[in-house]
Amino acid sequence: MSRILNIGAAQMGPIAPDESRASAVARMIDLLRQAKERGCHLVVFPELALTTFFPRYYDDDIGGMDHHFETEMPGPELRPLFDAAKAADIAFYLGYAEKTADGHRYNTSILVDGDRIVGKYRKVHLPGHAEYDAKRPFQHLEKRYFEPGDLGFPVWRCKGGIMGMAICNDRRWPETYRVMSLKGAEVIMLGYNTPDVNTSAFEPNHLRMFHNHLVMQASAYQNSCFVIGTAKAGMEDGCMLIGGSCIIQPSGEIVALASTVADELITSACDLDLARMGKETVFNFAKHRRVEHYGIIASQTGVELPPDLAAED
């Protein structure tokens, strides 16, 4: 019996720095209403879906950004979103800034199904920098406001499938997907906030969208799983964030693609058993991988020239 999961990527347009959580939640509830009309079982919201992308701002005191963090989930302002999703029987991915009771700050996502927070993930690959960088047109201070995730890359059963989560920059690192697909992931979902200019070095604008889709399509294929990428898009306080939200099937093909940089729901009927062919043949890990040759991928962080190469000046 095929396992068809109607999945939605609920792209959100810009969230202004002074926009209330109630406003963001109301927009998300409307996207859930659209998702219900289209028979969705699962909806993926963006990274940091409740607030503007505040790592673009520098504050001497990192506590100055605490009003963008959630200290309880769901807090009273989030309860209407959880209630609407439960009423619609739609599971959802939510990205938000998490501050723990003992004062740790993470760029976090949760998978919610009914009354349950099924799973939590904390962003492992934090891009950008920790100190003010005057060379940049705007800052990208994720290394200032967040700690690297401490939960690894877990997977969970939800809506009849095995699902994992990632966040934004994680999608550029193959290790992200491989760890989850080695645990059986059939669906990997992620939200992103990606400026349309690379503030760390010049890069032609067209490459922002090319790289966005390249990494998710390649990884869907190489790990034989569905990948859903949902953008927070549009002009946020003078900073343009790319759209391009998409649903990608295990072949690597994009089966649904956003066409705006605003609130926009895209959906696809995903047959989870499409992942089986790749997992049982070309990417049958047990049959084909040769881990005896892969050691330094996990044991070495940066580049180290082999001794015979290092000798040349």
Ligand code: ING
């Ligand atoms: N955003 C960006 C991303 O990985 C980035 C960071 C910007 C990477 C520019 C490379 C170039 O899509 C987040 N939030 O990680």
